[in-house]
Amino acid sequence: MAAHDPIPVEEFDYEALAPNSSLASNMLAGAFAGIAEHSVMYPVDLMKTRMQVINPSPSAVYTGISNAFTTISRAEGARSLWRGVSSVILGAGPAHAVYFATYEIVKHAMGGSDTTQHHPLAAATSGACATIASDALMNPFDVIKQRMQVHGSVYPTIGACARGVFRTEGLRAFYISYPTTLTMTIPFTALQFMAYESLSKVLNPPRTYDPLTHCVAGGLAGGFAAGLTTPLDVIKTLLQTRGTTNDVAIRNAKGLWEGAAIIRARNGYSGFWRGFGPRVITAMPSTAICWSAYEMAKSYFNRDRI
Template sequence: MAGHEKHLPADSPEEEYDYESLPPNFSLAANMVAGAFAGIAEHSVMYPIDLLKTRMQVVNPTPAAMYSGLGNAIATISRVEGYMSLWRGLSSVVVGAGPAHAVYFATYEAVKQAMGGNASGHHPLAAATSGACATIASDAFMNPFDVIKQRMQVHGSTYRSITECARTTFRNEGLRAFYVSYPTTLTMTVPFTALQFTAYESLTKLMQNQRKPGYDPLTHCTAGGLAGGFAAAATTPLDVVKTLLQTRGVSSDPEIRLARGLVSAASIIWRREGAKGFFRGMKARVVAAAPSTAICWSAYEVAKSYFIRVENEK
């Protein structure tokens, strides 16, 4: 990550590396542990807002599942379904997020290192490419868990566990149900992560230049939050399409149940709600993404900083 440089001896043939960046010989296992820690922390803390976002994005919801805003949604769900229902489906995220984020950050660091992104200076192209490669790898693992999560989040879901939801989905719809949204997910998450990583790297560079030397968690928290909120707002239309595809199996609407991919799902939204339909739940998505991304980057940088310190003390 961006930050203050850790200077090598003057006669060293290697390039200087940023203070928080992983050294070239850094342990892959430590990198993956840092990523898993970041993923679980990110998703667990902001999960209720993610549930609200899913419900607000559902096309043609039942009257009981129509909310006028975030505050109304929280109050209604807590009163009717119980406060703990805001965490329904969390186990799917915890099980999937750790390994998926381990793959995510391991890929990110490997590609960034290969492209020279850890060398001193500003490298937005390396950051964007690293983010895109990371999301392609991690989403292949995470997509089935995301499908299960959203099916447990929708209003009226009767699933009691992730295994029950997985078995029922597979029995009724086959393996395809877990990946029907994968192309749409990539269409959304590749630009999302490219935007997020570029903004994060740029903001971190700018903020570190204005602060005293040394590791500064506040910089990563602020830069991560701003980058995540910006990227979330920009990619909301594709997230709405993804939600329709991932929850189609629990919909009572025949047309939605037959949606086959990005184009057919987008046409349903456009025909029924117009352009505004693609921005359902944007406020909830930004509210969830900004702090969750801040938590994710902060947790990742803290873990990385710890492992680097241990490595340097050897």
């Protein structure tokens, strides 16, 4: 090579794992994305939980998102919209680190990193594997979060909530909703990842780093997946908040089918769609933020390691 010739730079596909990319980089990017997603949209998530609770107290009956926001802010103070957010932040970091690391590893193993082709099956499978791994870490934090979100919650801190739930209901309470959670999150994540990969392929064929594309594709994919899986989310909320009610049937509900039967008996089929609006409204910006933050962090780490 002549002395004046430029030194060649090894290039790699942005969407593929870089030749010197590390697992730590993907985990850091995922943790950053998870914390950003959950913390920004937390108040809307709290309103969704309130609207999904069966047999709430008369002062906690809401007719819509704006009504819920106004009622909660006036009656309990604006700070109440953030009750339990520390549980989400504490759990979202490690859970999303595992989530996106698993996603990248499985997608790469299935050939999904080849951006010249469309790989919906690889995207769906990697998403399903990712949520199985991450939900095992996140489920206890999600239980604590929802116990603190309900109207009249007596827990001042996440530590007090964790101790109270463990003392009165045992360790099983933190995982009673795990099978139902997986029943919801596996199709949700599979649909979301498949939609995201498909939309990204259409909106950004070169698959270069493009913040606007990642934001739009993430938001549309999240809203689509959230809308279809709302009934399962309603059942999950019933199981995770069962210890806060005096309703004997709800307190004794042990799983997906019992929870579904209670909802059907009390509210009919329309009961499975309670909180649909807040769930979609939460999911669209949440997944837009999550994918934007993840792709930005991944781009930064990969560029930094060339």
